[in-house]
Amino acid sequence: MPHPAVRPPFRRKGALAALACAVAITAGAGLLLSHASAAGSPAGAAPEVVPPTAHVPFDYQLGGAYTPPAGVGAVSRDRGAEPAEGLYNVCYVNAFQTQPDALDWWAEHHPGLLLRDGEGEPVEDDAWGEALLDTSTAAKRARLAEIVGAWIEGCAASGFQAVEPDNLDSYERSGGLLAPAHNAAFAKLLADRAHAAGLAIGQKNTTDLLERREGIGFDFAVVEECGRYDECGDFATAYDDRVFVVEYTDRDFAKACASVGAKVSVVRRDLDVVPAGRPGYVHRAC
Numbered sequence: 001m002p003h004p005a006v007r008p009p010f011r012r013k014g015a016l017a018a019l020a021c022a023v024a025i026t027a028g029a030g031l032l033l034s035h036a037s038a039a040g041s042p043a044g045a046a047p048e049v050v051p052p053t054a055h056v057p058f059d060y061q062l063g064g065a066y067t068p069p070a071g072v073g074a075v076s077r078d079r080g081a082e083p084a085e086g087l088y089n090v091c092y093v094n095a096f097q098t099q100p101d102a103l104d105w106w107a108e109h110h111p112g113l114l115l116r117d118g119e120g121e122p123v124e125d126d127a128w129g130e131a132l133l134d135t136s137t138a139a140k141r142a143r144l145a146e147i148v149g150a151w152i153e154g155c156a157a158s159g160f161q162a163v164e165p166d167n168l169d170s171y172e173r174s175g176g177l178l179a180p181a182h183n184a185a186f187a188k189l190l191a192d193r194a195h196a197a198g199l200a201i202g203q204k205n206t207t208d209l210l211e212r213r214e215g216i217g218f219d220f221a222v223v224e225e226c227g228r229y230d231e232c233g234d235f236a237t238a239y240d241d242r243v244f245v246v247e248y249t250d251r252d253f254a255k256a257c258a259s260v261g262a263k264v265s266v267v268r269r270d271l272d273v274v275p276a277g278r279p280g281y282v283h284r285a286c
Contacts, residue, residue: 047198050161051219052088054241057285058265062092063273069283074265076164076222076244079151083159090202090222090244091155095148095165095190096183097130106131113144115177125173132170135186136178144186149193156197163199164222165190169206184212191217202244207231210238220244227256227266236260257286 056073065081074088083089098106098114103122106114115123115134122131134140148165155163168187171178187209194201200219203209209216220242226232227247235243243264247253253268260266268284275281 046196049195049198049200049219051200051242052090052162052244054243055263055265056088058244058267059283060244060246060267060269060273061275064275064278066275066277069276074244077160079155079158079160083161088162089160090162090164091152091158091160091199093148093151093155093163093165094130094167095133096135096167096170096186097125097128097132100129103131106133110143110147113140113147115174117175117177123174123177125167125170130167132174132178134178135170135182138185141182141186141189145189145193148190152190152193152199153197156194156199161200162202162220163190163194164202164204166204168204168209180208180212184209184216187216187218203235203239207234210234213238222246224248225252227252227254227259230255230259232256232260232264236264253284253286261286 052074057071058074058076059068059072061068061075061077061081065077065084068075068084068087072087074090075084076090076092077083078092107122113134115132115136117123124131133144135144152163152165165187168183171180171183191201195217201217203213203216203218203221203223205223218239221235221239222244223231223235224246225248226235226245228249228251232243232245235245241260241263243260245256245260245264245266247256247266247268248271250268253266256266266286268282270280270282272280276283
């Protein structure tokens with residue numbers, strides 16, 4: 001399938017922000033590097049999974065890759081982008097919804113995997129023009145895991161060390177057709193695929209599933225706007241400060257920095273996460 005176009009990040013009801021705050025790091029810090037691959041493991045052994053180090057300076061580059069600001073040690077980029085050399089790279093995958101320009105592909109090749117309402121029409125996230133994927137049955141979750149799992153394995157092959165599967169909270173926009181348990185079960189399949197490929201996997205937003213994190217297999221978190229919703233501390237505690245926080249306003253950025261900036265990564269980005277040098281670009285860390 002053609003790689004879907006990147007779309008900007010967003011805030012969902014109950015979702016959190018993931019950002020990174022500036023902390024001095026040395027070029028040789030062991031927290032960066034590439035994930036340990038099968039090449040460095042005994043024959044037949046699973047590759048080592050390396051979660052991010054707490055408080056590593058972070059940049060959120062979903063709107064397009066660019067040279068990271070000085071001092072940054074970790075970045076998140078779309079799965080179609082190249083990883084940043086020498087840094088800890090998180091691969092963005094839209095795992096629970098379609099990208100806006102990929103709906104036709106899903107409708108043609110996998111129409112049964114789109115969540116549909118009582119009239120047979122795809123259920124959409126109106127804010128972003130994305131159709132929800134149907135995680136309601138074990139059979140559909142298994143089929144979806146083959147598709148999204150291949151994307152995740154592509155992230156590993158490209159040199160990423162981790163993956164963030166987005167829209168974990170799609171059940172909130174499903175009109176009651178999906179439940180948290182459905183998405184948790186699908187996330188477990190994705191976590192298994194990520195770990196088998198040598199990737200750490202991050203919980204993307206939503207405090208609703210924090211208590212299920214260990215059962216799912218999440219290793220860290222990427223959260224948006226937790227400063228705005230006073231949720232940063234919940235994620236920091238749950239993940240031993242291995243949290244990337246992203247805020248989109250000065251006020252929320254200040255709140256996040258005040259609450260958790262001394263121990264987790266917090267970054268202020270513009271809402272469209274445009275590349276450096278473009279109009280509207282914002283990048284600050286606490």
